[in-house]
Amino acid sequence: MLRRSYVLTSIAFAASVLSSTGALASAQRTFVASYGLAAHTADNCSITKPCRAFSDAISVTADKGEVIVLDSAGYGTVTIAQSVSIIAPAGVYAGITVFSGEFGVIVSGSNINVVLRGLTINGQGGISGIASGQGASLTIEDCEIANMFSDGIVVTTNSTVTVKNTVTRDNGTGIAAIEGSRVTVANSVLANNANIGLLVLATPGTITDVMVTRSTITGSPTGLQVDAYGGGTARLVSDGNAINNATTTAFSFTGPGTKVIYTSGNNTVGFNNAIVTGGVLTSIGTH
Numbered sequence: 001m002l003r004r005s006y007v008l009t010s011i012a013f014a015a016s017v018l019s020s021t022g023a024l025a026s027a028q029r030t031f032v033a034s035y036g037l038a039a040h041t042a043d044n045c046s047i048t049k050p051c052r053a054f055s056d057a058i059s060v061t062a063d064k065g066e067v068i069v070l071d072s073a074g075y076g077t078v079t080i081a082q083s084v085s086i087i088a089p090a091g092v093y094a095g096i097t098v099f100s101g102e103f104g105v106i107v108s109g110s111n112i113n114v115v116l117r118g119l120t121i122n123g124q125g126g127i128s129g130i131a132s133g134q135g136a137s138l139t140i141e142d143c144e145i146a147n148m149f150s151d152g153i154v155v156t157t158n159s160t161v162t163v164k165n166t167v168t169r170d171n172g173t174g175i176a177a178i179e180g181s182r183v184t185v186a187n188s189v190l191a192n193n194a195n196i197g198l199l200v201l202a203t204p205g206t207i208t209d210v211m212v213t214r215s216t217i218t219g220s221p222t223g224l225q226v227d228a229y230g231g232g233t234a235r236l237v238s239d240g241n242a243i244n245n246a247t248t249t250a251f252s253f254t255g256p257g258t259k260v261i262y263t264s265g266n267n268t269v270g271f272n273n274a275i276v277t278g279g280v281l282t283s284i285g286t287h
Contacts, residue, residue, distance in 0.1 A: 028065045030057040034073035054078035054086060054096070069094040069118070077102055081109035088118030090142075095119075098126025098148065107132040115139045123147035123171070128154045132181075135159045146170050152193070155181040158206075163188055173199050174220070180206035185215055192219035197246075202257055204230025211237040221248040223272070226279075228257025235259075240266040246273060253279030 027044035036050035044060045045051035045067075051060075053076040057067045063082045069075065072093035078086075086105075088094030096119060098104040104121040107114050112135045121129040121143065129145035132138050132155045144167040145152035152168030155161050158180040167189045168174035174190035177183040178201035190197040197217040202208040208228075217223045223246040228234040238261065243250045250272040253259045263281050275281075 026062060027060050028062050029068065030061045030065065031068050031070055032057050032073075032075050033070040035071075058082075058084065064113075077104055077106075079106040079108055080114055081112070083109075083112045083114065085115035085117065086119065087115070090118065092118065093120060096121045096129075098123045098129060100125030100149075102126045103131045104129040104145070104148075105131070107135050107138055109134055111136045113137045115141070116143060117141045119143045121145045121148075123149065125149060128152070129168075129171070130154070131156070132159060132161060133157055137161070140164070140166055142166065144169070148172065151176045152190075154178070155183055157181060160184075162186075167191065168193065170194075173197075174217075175199070176201065177208055177210045179203050179208065181208055181210075183210045185210070185212040187213075188215045190215065190217045190220070194220070196220055196222045196225045197243075198224045198236075200224075200226045200234045200236045202228040202232030202234035204232050204257075207233045207235070209235050211239070212241055213238075214240045216242045217244075218242070219245045222246060222252045223250040224261070225252040225254065226259045226261055227253075227255040228259045229255045230257060232257040233259075235262070237262045238267055239264040242268045244269065244271045249274040249277045251276040251279075251281060253277070 030045035031047050031050040033050040036052040038056050040049040040051045041060050043049040045057045051057045055078045067086045069088040074095035096104045128151040129148050130153045138161045140163045142165045146169045148171040151173045152171040154176040156179050161183045163185045165187050169191040171193045173196045174193040176199040197220040200210045223243045226234045226236050
């Protein structure tokens with residue numbers, strides 16, 4: 001059932017990417033504001049004539065450019081196909097509301113590098129908050145993703161993804177790394193997700209690697225789940241984390257492929273129904 005749900009998610013994600021369109025980008029730095037206008041794309045969403053939505057600004061932002069949030073507002077869903085940073089300064093609320101059938105942010109560009117900083121992504125029946133299906137690297141910093149039907153963050157490509165100082169709460173799964181992705185999670189909170197806090201899934205012929213450090217995984221039926229199918233290999237390193245209040249198990253292994261969880265003596269594991277199911281934890285010692 002779990003594998004089938006992720007197949008359906010991938011199909012919906014592909015449909016969203018295929019339906020997106022892009023415009024010629026020409027400005028290295030663009031701006032969005034609550035008082036912005038879509039018509040200001042004609043002025044490259046400049047600081048004096050900002051645009052209203054992330055999608056408008058992205059359409060006129062050059063490769064390796066920046067989209068800067070000027071004040072607090074909701075700025076809409078966006079598909080990213082070029083290297084870019086979307087930045088909301090500290091103290092500025094940059095919201096994305098994700099309605100039924102939608103993704104908040106889609107990363108869909110070959111060999112691109114994307115940074116998302118300071119975003120608040122809230123689901124109103126939406127599928128996933130941040131979905132990465134292409135790209136070389138994705139960095140997610142100081143974000144909050146909540147109330148998604150499927151995943152707070154889902155990575156379905158062999159890119160390198162870093163998640164720092166980020167909260168994923170009240171989603172189906174907090175963070176899902178699948179199909180050969182390489183994900184690092186640090187100083188983050190994965191709280192009260194309905195199914196799994198952190199999922200590491202390898203499909204046939206892929207190797208999925210995840211390292212999670214100094215983070216809190218709490219309040220989900222399964223804290224950290226490692227799945228592998230066919231010839232897939234799924235590996236998780238857990239160091240310095242607080243893993244608690246799992247109603248089923250803190251760590252879980254499923255699937256016939258190769259599954260490994262390395263844990264350090266720095267983890268705190270408590271108030272869980274069980275510590276591990278379906279496998280054996282491998283210790284890498286105490287630091």
